[in-house]
Amino acid sequence: MPGPSTQSAPAPAPTRQAAAASPLLPLAVILLAVFVVPMSISGTAVALPGIGADTHAGQAPLQWVVNAFNVAFACFTLVWGSIADIVGRARAFTAGAAVYAVASLASALAPGTLLLDAARALAGIGGAAIFSCGSAILSTVYEGPRRAKAFALFGTVAGLGVAIGPSLSGALLQAVSWRWVFALHAVALAVVLLAVPVIARAVPATPRTAATIDVPGSAVFVTAMVLLTTAIVQGSQWGWGSPGVLGLFAGALAALLLFAAVEKRRAHPFLDLSLLRDRRFVALCLVPVAGSFGFVTLLTYLPSYLTTVTGRGTGAAGLLMLLLTAPMLVFPLLAAKLVNRGVPALAVIHVSLGALVVGDAALTLFGPDVSVAVVAVPMIVTGAGMALAAGLVDGQALELVDPAKAGMAAGFLNTLRLGSEAVAVALYGSVFTTLTASRSDDSAFHLMLWGLAAVCLALGLLISALLTRRTTTP
Structure with missing residues (x-):
């Protein structure tokens, strides 16, 4: 496809010596x-x-x-x-x-x-x-x-x-x-x-190039994302099968198809689709998606479970949530030290994915009368699953990309990260509401935990498969 490679003299990549x-x-x-x-x-x-x-x-x-x-x-x-x-x-x-x-x-x-x-x-x-x-x-x-x-x-x-x-x-x-x-x-x-x-x-x-801002591509992409995210946000309020939500999803799909068509015709595309041909880059971009389902949903909905089902006060629930969030203060730096000492970064990322699966499944130990000692380890493990990959996956993904496209690559990674958080939180809320119509909040919460563990496992297997396959060069 036409892209920046069509330039007669590609710009030199920025160096990193200035911060020394x-x-x-x-x-x-x-x-x-x-x-x-x-x-x-x-x-x-x-x-x-x-x-x-x-x-x-x-x-x-x-x-x-x-x-x-x-x-x-x-x-x-x-x-x-x-x-x-x-x-x-x-x-x-x-x-x-x-x-x-x-x-x-x-x-x-x-x-x-x-x-x-x-x-x-x-x-x-x-x-x-x-x-x-x-x-x-x-x-x-x-x-x-x-x-x-x-x-x-x-x-x-x-x-x-x-x-x-x-x-x-x-x-x-x-x-x-x-x-x-x-x-x-x-x-x-x-x-x-x-x-x-x-x-x-x-x-x-930034070296001067012939590239210009892709206004048509940007406009179509923003339109698609506005329609998609609005559909996700309103889905739990309007109903996922309502005409309004289905219309928003249909409009988002049409806009994304138009976006792909527009980008193929641009000499300097808003998103260079050749990035998506690198299986390792795509795999690393999917790691935060697992974190969205396995961690962010709990960060959003676990406090209400602690207050309504286990009967804890808001203060006690907030303190208990520290077991889930405290690993974010320790494990990102621990992951960096491990990598600097020779531990393969991909091994650390695989451990993080496994921790999300194990942690979400083990949190089914939660119940109305369960002591903190029983759930402390599962909460820490779940938090560690999110924290080990936080930051590390960004650095590893951007290492695979031409430095001249680092902004584009970082934007794509964070779009998946934020978009998946919106999807995960909205889906959790909608499914949980449906389940509580026929069963207790405690039972519904346990089913949701098994579902989150299953999603993280499926994503982990997909990520592993993409990381182990040879990358297709354009």
Whole structure:
């Protein structure tokens, strides 16, 4: 297919020597921005009751305070990655951080939910740039053991943001108001923007090429993702078989087919489909999908099980959830150390997939009267399954890609990551609601755990098969 290879003189790949003099400063700046994004995702949900009480909003517009961010994030992750490869990763990262800062300030000042929803969608667009361009910058600036440690910290900080988000938002709600949840994000991103020159000096300049931003491809792709993610978000509310949801899915499929047709005709495509011919790259991009089903769903729904079925208070449930999230603070760095000491990265990734399967299955030990000692190990194992691959899989996937396409590749990986989280959480909620119509919450929860373990096992087998087959060269 026509693509960047048609250029008469391919641009030289960026080098990673610029960060040698001060390797920690650009990493610290990127990690601060990365910390804010997942903290916003997990923390905003806690602020919804306060927002509703203050703005007198109904349930639907209130829920879109969360959904607008998630949908925009999923839709624009790949867009930013592709743009970064053309205009420069530091410049694209800066633009995303600026968008996020302005959107967070607008969220803090919003007089009603309509403007708040719009501001959260804008923040999602900025957050997509931070994740895509941030990981692409790390793959460009660092190499060897430094690179492995940088991506391990990337995964650790993202997990820390998810874990701290609800507690920090709850504290701000009690101390001041929900508006300070978003104001804090704006302040953090203002600090990031002040330190942007540090990143600009560390990142090699993107070589000038004849490539231009693929506006038609980007527009069609965003349309497809908006339709798809909206269908997933609304599926549990409207019904998966409702005309509205089926129409959204049909529109998304048509837009994706149109996207494939458009990209085949572009000299400089928005997504170089040759990336998908590398089986190892595709396999590594599927690893976060397993994490979405095996870990993110539990992160979302286990707290309600702990309060409604086991009778624990919200405080006790929150403390117990630390057993699931605490591994995110330890295991990404442990994985990096193991790899730096000679343990094959793919072996660590296979262990992570196995831990998700074993952990989800063992969590069926949960019951109304089960002690913490019985479920502590399964919870830690499940968290370790997510944490061992966090960051590591990003670094391994981007190593397989031409550095000139690192932004595009990072965007594709994070699109699968965010998109699969939306799918996993929505499917879990819909199926669980159906099961509880004919059985107890405890029984339905156990069936869902077996289902999650089965999905992780199937994905693990598929990933293993793709990793062991010889890659097809274009």
